[in-house]
Each structure stands twice: as C-alpha cells, then as structure tokens.
Amino acid sequence: MITINTRVRNAVSADATQMAKLINAVIATGGTTAYEDSLDIAYMRHRFIAPDTNVSCHVAISNGRMSGFQSLLWGDDTMPEGWAIIATFVALDRAQMGIGQKLFSATRFAAKNAGVKTIDATIRADNIGGLKYYGGLGFTDYNVLHQVPLRDGTPVDRIRKRLDL
Numbered sequence: 473m474i475t476i477n478t479r480v481r482n483a484v485s486a487d488a489t490q491m492a493k494l495i496n497a498v499i500a501t502g503g504t505t506a507y508e509d510s511l512d513i514a515y516m517r518h519r520f521i522a523p524d525t526n527v528s529c530h531v532a533i534s535n536g537r538m539s540g541f542q543s544l545l546w547g548d549d550t551m552p553e554g555w556a557i558i559a560t561f562v563a564l565d566r567a568q569m570g571i572g573q574k575l576f577s578a579t580r581f582a583a584k585n586a587g588v589k590t591i592d593a594t595i596r597a598d599n600i601g602g603l604k605y606y607g608g609l610g611f612t613d614y615n616v617l618h619q620v621p622l623r624d625g626t627p628v629d630r631i632r633k634r635l636d637l
Contacts, residue, residue: 476534476569480578483529483541488516490538491531495561504599505561506630508623519543520559527556528582532571539566542575544583547592554589560605572605583637590636597629611635 483491496510511519520529520543527544540562547555558579562571583591593611595602611633619627 476539476566476571478532478534478539478571478574480530480532480574483521483531485517485521487531487538487541488513488521491516491520491541491561494538494541494563497564498561501564504596504602506594506596527586527588528579530575530578530582532562532575534566534569534571539563539569540571540575542572542579544579544588544591546588551592552590554587555592556583556586556588556590557592557594560593560602567601573609576609580637588637590634593633593635594630595633597631603631603633606633606635609635 492511492513492515495505495507495516498505499507499510520541523545525546527546529543530541531538532540540560542558542560545557547557551557560572560575591611593606594617595606597603612635613631614634615632617630617632620630621627
C-alpha cells in the first residue's frame with residue numbers, strides 16, 4: 473500500500489502550470505469533466521486562482537507533487553444569493569485516495585467564513601466517480617440539465633447537486 477502524505481493550501485499564481493497539466497490530463501481522458509478542450513496557464517489563473525468571483529481555490533500536494541485542486545466561485549446571476557459553484561479535479565493516479573475529501577475540508581471552511589449558504593456541484597451524468605464523490609460529501613440532487621450536447625453532438629445530462637451549509 474502506498475502512503476500518501478497530503479497537505480492542502482491556497483492556490484497561488486505559480487501553481488497554474490501544474491494545475492493546467494493536471495486538468496489537461498483529466499480532459500484528455502474524457503468522461504469526467506464538462507471541459508473538452510485543453511486549458512492554458514492564463515485560463516487557470518483567470519478562472520480558478522484569481523477570478524473576481526473567487527471564494528477559494530485550494531491545491532493538494534501529495535508526496536511533493538500536485539495531486540488535485542478545488543475551486544469555489546460565487547454563483548452567477550441565475551442562482552440565488554449566497555450560492556457558490558464548486559469544481560474538483562484530482563490527478564488520475566490519485567483518484568479515490570482521499571484527496572478530494574481533504575480539499576473539501578478546506579473549501580467548506582472557506583465557504584462558511586465567506587458566508588456561502590449553498591454549494592452547487594453540476595456533474596456530467598456519465599461521471600459516476602464525481603457523482604459518488606459529491607454524494608459522499610452530503611450533496612443531494614436538486615435539478616437535471618437534460619441532453620446538454622458535447623462538442624461532437626453527443627447529448628449528456630448534467631446532474632445538479634447542492635449542499636446547504
């Protein structure tokens with residue numbers, strides 16, 4: 473059994489390169505994220521590390537390398553006040569090793585301190601691992617976005633889950 477020593481900290485601009493490498497590997501594998509195109513370093517900084525709507529962005533470092541990250545952004549104008557949107561990405565070789573739970577512990581703390589009332593997780597219906605992960609954290613289904621087409625036209629439902637803090 474591999475022992476994984478993981479620490480979680482706030483993401484900084486210098487993390488963008490490793491975050492892009494991690495998420496691009498997930499995107500290339502397919503089936504577990506709504507992203508279909510590779511993301512560059514500038515996008516990582518703008519979307520995850522320092523957006524205007526940022527509540528928090530944490531990275532997990534395991535045995536000296538980035539093993540995951542989690543972003544929490546304030547919801548858009550279509551969401552009730554006090555809602556935030558979560559996104560979680562774990563390195564392919566670190567899945568189901570507790571990285572996501574460690575990230576969420578830090579994110580939940582940051583969310584409560586920021587006054588977040590509800591966290592939304594919108595997950596592809598074919599992302600069984602993601603659905604299980606958020607369900608295990610206590611998120612419950614509240615809506616379905618039906619038949620959202622992928623770039624190739626394949627329709628995939630999006631399951632919307634929520635966690636009230």
